[in-house]
Amino acid sequence: MRIVKLITIRTVLVIGMALVIFSVVGCAGSPQMQAKLDAATGQYLFVDGDKPVLQYNYATVQPPEGYLEKVNPNNLKYAAPRSNYIHPVYGPQGEELTLDWSHDHPHHRGIYWAWPEVQYLGKTYDLHALQNVFARPTGKVKTHNGNDYAEIQAKNRWLWDDKTPIVDETATIRVWLASEKGRYIDLTYKFVPLVEGVTLARRVTKAYGGLNIRLAAIKDMKLNHHADDADAQVRAAWQSATGIWNGGTKPAVFAVFEKKNNAEYPGDYVEYPNLPWFQPTFPRSGTRFELKKDKPLVLRYRVWIRSGETPTDAEYRQEWNKYQAAK
Secondary structure (H helix, E strand, O other), X not given: XXXXXXXXXXXXHHHHHHHXXXXXXXXXXXXXXEEEEEOOXXXXXXXXXXEXXXXXXXXXXXXXXXXXXXXXXXXXXHOOOEOXXXXXXXXXXXXXXXXXXXXXXOOOEOEEEEOOEEEEXXXXXXXXXXXXXXXXXXXXXXXXXXXXXEEEEXXXXXXXXXXXXXXXXXXXXXXXXXXXXXXXXXXXXXXXXXXXXXXXEOHHHOOOOEEEEEEOOEEEEEEEEEEOOOOOOOOOEEEEEEEEEOOOOOOEEEXXXXXXXXXXXOOOEEEEOOOOEEEEEXXXXXXXXXXXXXXXXXXXXXXXXXXXXXXXXXXXXXXXXXXXXXX
C-alpha cells in the first residue's frame, strides 16, 4: 500500500510539474504579433504583446451614440454606416493617430481605400463618401500570427446600389514587430472586376482619391512630401506628417511609401492641413482607370510610424529603399 501511495504521489507531482512547465512554455510560445477577432463587434485588433497597434474594422460600424445630433443636417447623408477601413492606428505612446466620425466630413474614416468617382452603366457613384456603392464584408478572412508580424487577408465585395456585385476586393494588412527604427504596416489591395466597364477616378478626376488618410489633430504639425524628378533613374517618393498627437507628449512620425511597381507610380500628392489629411492619389490626374478582369489592379503601400522629430531626407530614402526591397 505504501509503495502504491508513493507512486501515486510521485505521479501527481510529475503531472503537476509537467502542467506548470507546459503552461510556462505555452505562454512563452505565444506569437508576439497577433490579429485578434473581437467576436462581439466583428473587428480585428492587431497587438504587439499586450500593446494595441491598430484596429481593422471589417464588420459594419454604425454612427456612435449622440453623433448624428452634432452633424450639420446637410452632411447627414455622409454619416453612413461603414466597414473595411483601419481605425484607430496607435502611435508610440499609445496615442490615436487617425480619426473616424469627424463632424466636418462624416465619411472620413481613418485609413481607407476608396474613390469618389466609380462609374458603371453610365452612372457615377461615390465609394469615398459612402453614396450608392459600398465595400461590404464577405466573411472570408485569413489571419496569420507570428513573432515577426501579424497579417489579415480579408475579402470584400463592392455592391452597386448596395445589391449588385461589381468588384471583388482583397485587403491584406501586415503589421510588423516594432524595432528601434519604428513600426511598419504594409498594405496590399487587389481589385478584380466582376463586370465590364467599371472605372475609378479622383474627385473631378484631379483632386483626392485612392489611399485616403484622415489624421487626428496634431500639435506643431509638419506635412512633408518628396518626389524625385521624373527623369531620375530610380524615382523615390514619400509623404509624411509629424508632430505631437493628442494623448502623446513627444513628437511622432506617420509616413507613407508606395511600391514603385504600383500602376502609375508615383501618385500625385494631395494634402488638406486644416483637417488634417494627406494622401498619395490614384489614378493620374485627368484620367479614369478601367478595371480589367484579366489584369487585376494591385496597389501596395507601407506606413512607417516612429517616435521623434521629422526624419532627414536620407532617412526617408533609406526607408523607401528598404520597402522596395521587401517582398
